[in-house]
Amino acid sequence: MRLPNHPSYLWPMLRHRLKKLATTSPILAASLGEYRHRCGRPACRCHHGAPLHLSRHVTFKEAGKTRTVSVPKALLPEVRAWLAEHKRLKTLLREIHQLAVALLRAQARLLKHKAGRP
Numbered sequence: 285m286r287l288p289n290h291p292s293y294l295w296p297m298l299r300h301r302l303k304k305l306a307t308t309s310p311i312l313a314a315s316l317g318e319y320r321h322r323c324g325r326p327a328c329r330c331h332h333g334a335p336l337h338l339s340r341h342v343t344f345k346e347a348g349k350t351r352t353v354s355v356p357k358a359l360l361p362e363v364r365a366w367l368a369e370h371k372r373l374k375t376l377l378r379e380i381h382q383l384a385v386a387l388l389r390a391q392a393r394l395l396k397h398k399a400g401r402p
Contacts, residue, residue, distance in 0.1 A: 322337070
């Protein structure tokens, strides 16, 4: 992201991104994975050479430990949307951080200039 040098240009950019922080959907800070497994029914096709069952799960950290939660097939589109929302907010927060640092530097430079220092 290209940043302007003057605070008057940085403030509108920062306000615009701060407004975009509002969200109405849940946010899920996890990663979605899938695995294949055999079920517990001996008569099932997965025990006789057919393809194994496909399951999906989300993995995240909780109290320093890795946790995994199974995702039902019906909830998969919602969970993907929650993960996408987390990614969007993470990117937005990174941009806000960059703008805040640029604003701080620009205002410090402007104050030095007003004080008569090069």
